Amino acid sequence: MRKHVLPAIGVAAATAGALALGLSLAPTAANAAPPKHGYHHRTITIEAVETGTAVNLVDVAPDDSALGDQLIGTADLTDSDGNELGTSSFVGISTDAEPRTSEMLTFVYELPDGKITTAGTAQLSDSGPVFDEKFAITGGTGEYKNASGEVRVLQESMEEAKVTFEIRR
Template sequence: MRRFAPLALSAAALITTLVQAAPAVAAGSVPGGGHPAGGHRTEVLELVARQTQTTFIDHGDPGTSQGDELVLAGDLLRGPALFGRFGEVCTLTRVGPEPDSFDQQCVGTLTLPGGDLTLQGLVSVTAAGPGEVTVAITGGTGRYRTAHGVIEAVNTSETETRLTLRIIL
């Protein structure tokens, strides 16, 4: 069985593994946000999470085991510009039954201009990697104080993850 490898969330995990290189920059609003009551809008942000610090904490039995943790931190880029930063902690909640497979519960915060967004989700990993990852936006502060939505993540390298934030405000 392989050791719990540092995975981006990038985070979240989350933020964590999808496809291709990051788009330069895109942000927009979609009126209505799919809510029949109206009044809500969806803001879409395309960012790149670049890990700058990663620590693996091996709890319990040596090697991959329930309770192990991965602590991640890094920068958020919008195009080539620094746009914010992130921090995330992922805890192994299930190991196996297949070799190199596990689930990790990830919680994190994205610090953006105007406020923070919080995220959470269960990320399943197989021998092929985590695949496509979607985690929930669970809240926020400042201009994001009413935020909810989703973050879709695609790893583009061992240290970078393309994030698509669909923020309902």
């Protein structure tokens, strides 16, 4: 097993080599109909920008296949004005042999009020954005305990991604 250190680029593009996201805490309540039994959901929207600080590629055997290769990284989260909001960490596993076009990804976003975890797959593109995918929110801690919903990651370039959280709790 060989380990490669890649330059700091974004975290969402992890699937292509790195990922970058950012965050602007801008909660907004959704006007959804209340669920049955009197329990009311509240939706919070958070917009973010993430820029990568460290990404490693673990190239597993055989060398001529991408299947099982791993991308591991961490990045800084900021709002649209560049103010620090937290960090993100990810693990991506290539699910294609050749060429690398698909990744299974898990993210942990550490925010001032708690953590949010997400999971899903991303299809990589040679043209246009690196990828534009929605990932399931699988849980959270602190203010995000029992969270559900999704996060859209628009990886426009290797250096930056826009992330939009739609959190239901």
